Amino acid sequence: MTTGLIFACAGAILFTMGVAGVMLLDHLLRRILAFNLMGSGVFLVLVGLAQRAGNPDPVPQAMVITGIVVAVAATALALALARRLFTLSGGYTLPETPDD
Template sequence: MTLYLLLAVALLIIGLHGLFVCAQLMRKILALNVLTTAVFLLLVVLAQAAEVLDPVPHAMVLTGIVVTVSTTAVALGLMVRLLERRGGPVSGRDRDSRNS
């Protein structure tokens, strides 16, 4: 239990770090997914820590997983259109959003 708790926090840090450090848009999406999974893990650990196994966090995480797949799909779609429009490499910080 303690182990999974530490795992959740470690994943949280890996996700946060990746989100800020990586320039490639795809990696930012992956980092966000790791980050979200870390929070889900924390919820499920809490469910197990309760005296009676708590189904509410389980339901919350199930809902969260479905919500996340939807946002990930849209983020990927947006990323592909954005990079196609640029016609350039997959990486690089968004140059054309700088000039405003």
């Protein structure tokens, strides 16, 4: 077990936890948190799997830096939408769909 492989496995579990969270949680802020956990899991898999032989690889590392910055922009965008919903409807949950 190299360091890369350990964190790649942790990343896979994190990604799955994030997916389950996005599906199961109702509160929009919690969904945004779960979405961020998903992203972190993907980043860990990307870097960890590329470095499973043990030597650092700058290409996935550079991509993950780009990804982290885009993730914070996506989070801010999601929060802006959630806050707009909050001012308009007074709640932080999406309306239930009839088929649920």
